[in-house]
Amino acid sequence: MINLLIMKKTTTIFLVIFLLFSMISCNGIYENGKELAQEVNKVIPQTSIDSLQLMMERGDDFLLLDVREPNEFAKGNIDYSTLIPRGELEFNILNNTFWDEQGIYAPLKEDRIIIYSQKGNRGALATYSLIKMGFTNVSNLTGGYDAFDPNHEDSGVVEEEGGCGG
Amino acid sequence: MKINIISRLLIFSMIAVGFSSCCNGISEKTYPDLKSYTDEARTHVEFISQVDFKKVLDAQGSFNLLDCREAENYGEATIPNAVNVPRGMIGFSEKIQNRHIPTYVFSDIEDKSILAAASLKLIKYAKVIVISGNWEDWKTTYPDDIQLEPGGGQAEAAAPVEEEGGCGG
Numbered sequence: 001m002i003n004l005l006i007m008k009k010t011t012t013i014f015l016v017i018f019l020l021f022s023m024i025s026c027n028g029i030y031e032n033g034k035e036l037a038q039e040v041n042k043v044i045p046q047t048s049i050d051s052l053q054l055m056m057e058r059g060d061d062f063l064l065l066d067v068r069e070p071n072e073f074a075k076g077n078i079d080y081s082t083l084i085p086r087g088e089l090e091f092n093i094l095n096n097t098f099w100d101e102q103g104i105y106a107p108l109k110e111d112r113i114i115i116y117s118q119k120g121n122r123g124a125l126a127t128y129s130l131i132k133m134g135f136t137n138v139s140n141l142t143g144g145y146d147a148f149d150p151n152h153e154d155s156g157v158v159e160e161e162g163g164c165g166g
Numbered sequence: 167m168k169i170n171i172i173s174r175l176l177i178f179s180m181i182a183v184g185f186s187s188c189c190n191g192i193s194e195k196t197y198p199d200l201k202s203y204t205d206e207a208r209t210h211v212e213f214i215s216q217v218d219f220k221k222v223l224d225a226q227g228s229f230n231l232l233d234c235r236e237a238e239n240y241g242e243a244t245i246p247n248a249v250n251v252p253r254g255m256i257g258f259s260e261k262i263q264n265r266h267i268p269t270y271v272f273s274d275i276e277d278k279s280i281l282a283a284a285s286l287k288l289i290k291y292a293k294v295i296v297i298s299g300n301w302e303d304w305k306t307t308y309p310d311d312i313q314l315e316p317g318g319g320q321a322e323a324a325a326p327v328e329e330e331g332g333c334g335g
Contacts, residue, residue, distance in 0.1 A: 029288065029289070029290050030191075030257075030288055030289050030290070031289065031290065032257050032258070032289055033256065033257020033258045033285075033289065034257070034258070035289075036191070036257060036285075036288055036289060037257075039192060040192060043192060043194075067254060068254075069236070069237065069252060069254065069255065070236070070237075070238070071237070085236060085252060085254045086253070086254030086255075087234065087236065087252045087253030087254035087255070087256075087278065087282075088236070088253075088254070089254075090200055090203065090204075090277075090281065091200070091275060091277070091278065094199075094200065121258070122254060122255075122258065125257075126254075128192075131196065132195070132196055132197060132203055133196070133197060133199070133200065133203055134196050134197065134198060134199075
């Protein structure tokens with residue numbers, strides 16, 4: 001009887017410690033978008049700069065999306081990319097009117113899509129959003145536009161270095 | 167007795183695993199369409215009607231007001247004292263310093279405000295409230311409570327500036 005009581009208490013203590021440990025190790029709250037993007041980058045597909053350049057040289061069929069803000073896009077972008085600021089992405093990606101204006105067909109959910117931002121952080125969040133919406137062949141350009149063209153004119157925006165979120 | 171212990175173990179384990187897998191805001195769940203996606207986000211955010219927000223605005227208390235439309239739209243007009251951080255820049259801007267006071271969010275699309283609010287909740291904003299409806303509704307209902315050309319008419323001036331570190335708030 002005493003043994004059973006001790007065993008019961010030990011089990012309860014073990015379970016409480018386990019639960020507390022799980023809660024403490026929870027990383028659900030991030031300091032800023034950069035931290036969130038770093039977590040997201042662990043679970044989304046990536047495309048390297050070399051792979052993108054190879055795909056471009058081969059003339060592969062894929063959609064290249066720039067999810068930065070219009071002022072950043074205007075200062076330099078990758079050839080043949082389409083601008084959809086990240087904040088507009090979910091609302092335009094399946095919007096036929098938007099794609100008609102771009103003069104291309106709206107992507108299908110299985111189409112190859114590569115997303116880039118300035119440094120790859122907003123791109124990661126955008127890639128994650130499309131995956132949530134059921135797109136199955138979407139990836140983030142590792143390092144973003146800065147990595148693609150390290151000598152580009154400074155856009156005046158120090159992207160994805162943190163900030164307060166607001 | 168053994169069964170009792172095992173069942174307890176299972177319940178606690180399920181709670182712990184469930185908690186740790188969903189608390190980082192990242193899940194593998196996918197949605198068939200945008201509506202399902204935003205409907206899910208909707209269940210995790212708080213709302214205030216425009217009528218009630220007007221009272222908050224008039225009371226001139228301490229709060230953040232976040233216009234998460236694109237800079238170009240903000241540059242034309244906004245709600246007085248609103249700060250522009252386009253939804254895509256949330257998490258990468260220092261325009262709002264104090265994360266401890268209530269943050270009210272609005273946009274041109276209510277669903278966009280909801281997704282913005284969900285992002286803000288992931289990055290330590292203590293209290294995030296979506297203003298129901300959208301900018302057009304506000305403009306129509308409260309034409310005297312809009313601020314024209316907050317960026318001096320220059321969209322670029324109102325554009326976001328991503329900066330490094332230092333949150334303070």
